[in-house]
Amino acid sequence: MEHGQEQSRSWDQELRSRGYRVTPQRQLVLEAVAALDHATPEEIAASVQRTAKGVNISTIYRTLELLDGLGLVAHTHLNHGAPTYHLATEAGHVHLVCQDCGKIEEASRETITPLTQALDDRHGFEVNVSHLTVFGRCHDCRSKTDE
Amino acid sequence: MEHGQEQSRSWDQELRSRGYRVTPQRQLVLEAVAALDHATPEEIAASVQRTAKGVNISTIYRTLELLDGLGLVAHTHLNHGAPTYHLATEAGHVHLVCQDCGKIEEASRETITPLTQALDDRHGFEVNVSHLTVFGRCHDCRSKTDE
DNA sequence: TTACGTGCAAAGTCTTTGCAACCAT
DNA sequence: ATGGTTGCAAAGACTTTGCACGTAA
Numbered sequence: 001m002e003h004g005q006e007q008s009r010s011w012d013q014e015l016r017s018r019g020y021r022v023t024p025q026r027q028l029v030l031e032a033v034a035a036l037d038h039a040t041p042e043e044i045a046a047s048v049q050r051t052a053k054g055v056n057i058s059t060i061y062r063t064l065e066l067l068d069g070l071g072l073v074a075h076t077h078l079n080h081g082a083p084t085y086h087l088a089t090e091a092g093h094v095h096l097v098c099q100d101c102g103k104i105e106e107a108s109r110e111t112i113t114p115l116t117q118a119l120d121d122r123h124g125f126e127v128n129v130s131h132l133t134v135f136g137r138c139h140d141c142r143s144k145t146d147e
Numbered sequence: 148m149e150h151g152q153e154q155s156r157s158w159d160q161e162l163r164s165r166g167y168r169v170t171p172q173r174q175l176v177l178e179a180v181a182a183l184d185h186a187t188p189e190e191i192a193a194s195v196q197r198t199a200k201g202v203n204i205s206t207i208y209r210t211l212e213l214l215d216g217l218g219l220v221a222h223t224h225l226n227h228g229a230p231t232y233h234l235a236t237e238a239g240h241v242h243l244v245c246q247d248c249g250k251i252e253e254a255s256r257e258t259i260t261p262l263t264q265a266l267d268d269r270h271g272f273e274v275n276v277s278h279l280t281v282f283g284r285c286h287d288c289r290s291k292t293d294e
Numbered sequence: 295t296t297a298c299g300t301g302c303a304a305a306g307t308c309t310t311t312g313c314a315a316c317c318a319t
Numbered sequence: 320a321t322g323g324t325t326g327c328a329a330a331g332a333c334t335t336t337g338c339a340c341g342t343a344a
Contacts, residue, residue: 021318021323041308056326061309063324077224080334082308096272111269114261115281122258124286125243134262135278139271168298168343188333203301208334210299227309229333 011072020066025055029063033073033085038104040082074130078104088130098138105138158219167213172202176210180220180232185251187229221277225251235277245285252285 011030012022032047033039039047041060048055055063064085067073075083078097094112096105109129116127137145158177159169179194180186186194188207195202202210211232214220222230225244241259243252256276263274284292 016319019323023318023324025325058310058327059325080230083227096266096270098272099275099278105270105272107266107270107272111265112262114265115259118258118261119243119254119281119283123243123252123254124289125245125252125254125281126284126289127281128246128283131246131282134266134272134274136266136275137273142271142273163344166298170299170343172300205302205335206300 014070014072018070024052025059026063026067028052028055029060030067030072033064033067034087037086037090038078038084039086040084042082044085074128076131076133078133086130092129094129095133096138097133097135098141099135100137100141103138103140107134161217161219165217167217171199172206173210173214175199175202176207177214177219180211180214181234184233184237185225185231186233187231189229191232221275223278223280225280233277239276241276242280243285244280244282245288246282247284247288250285250287254281 015022015026028048028051029044031051032044036043036047041057041064044064045055045057045060048060064073064075068075068085071088073085074088075085076095077083078095079102092109093106094109096107098104112127112129112132116129119125119127162169162173175195175198176191178198179191183190183194188204188211191211192202192204192207195207211220211222215222215232218235220232221235222232223242224230225242226249239256240253241256243254245251259274259276259279263276266272266274
């Protein structure tokens with residue numbers, strides 16, 4: 001994918017133009033987020049250990065906070081534990097988390113446009129889709145309980 | 148409100164019928180959840196201190212977990228910190244959390260029926276509405292940024 | 295009476311912070 | 320050169336757990 005090149009250039013500039021520095025740690029974290037998708041800070045740290053000598057966990061947290069603030073990555077809370085991070089560019093979907101079996105599905109952006117539209121119309125509220133997680137019961141678990 | 152009586156009776160039985168005991172601590176916690184609405188475990192603990200000699204924080208956690216499991220209360224994550232609890236019976240709304248100013252609005256259940264409907268139709272997924280929190284930017288913050 | 299429930303304290307998980315050394319610009 | 324960044328270690332916020340005592344049923 002020649003795609004990686006393009007993106008590299010763009011976030012480099014995004015950082016520098018705002019006065020932040022481009023460091024190897026930040027590159028590694030961003031790569032890990034892209035590669036793993038839906039990874040927790042710990043998982044990102046573990047992933048980065050394999051590649052380089054490692055990035056300190058507190059640097060991971062600081063970097064994720066920065067990238068999140070810049071809109072390069074986004075996070076969502078899929079369970080009671082740590083949040084998971086993903087690239088903002090691949091944020092065009094919503095997570096459906098089953099509270100019975102824990103399975104995580106994805107729903108397309110179109111599925112929720114009625115919601116975003118309604119909230120905009122009725123509350124003037126602009127939904128952050130990449131941060132949206134919907135809890136409930138999945139198809140399989142509903143069948144089992146037979147209800 | 149003669150309403151309180153009714154509810155008292157019903158959750159009493161709900162507990163007993165499932166083999167759990169009705170204790171003063173559980174009553175106090177449930178009352179606090181009802182009175183505070185959207186309260187964190189710490190806030191519930193603080194509220195209960197005023198009334199009685201106090202309920203230990205670990206009992207608060209254990210009680211909330213129990214009541215949540217029984218479907219008497221529900222929780223949602225309004226921010227990065229502790230979750231907030233509310234009565235399951237007053238769960239007929241969704242929270243809109245502004246990521247700029249932190250303001251929390253509520254949207255009626257009707258506003259999101261298109262979503263729940265779509266997820267049911269397309270994924271067979273049953274949405275847990277009382278657990279749903281939508282992040283984004285509120286009307287005021289959008290105006291300020293003038294966009 | 296007899297488990298279930300509670301308080302207490304200790305431990306666990308996840309995250310933030312202070313500070314000296316470091317390095318991208 | 321110089322101020323943003325990092326690593327490290329300690330502290331913090333939030334939650335869970337083990338165990339002896341207390342109490343609802």
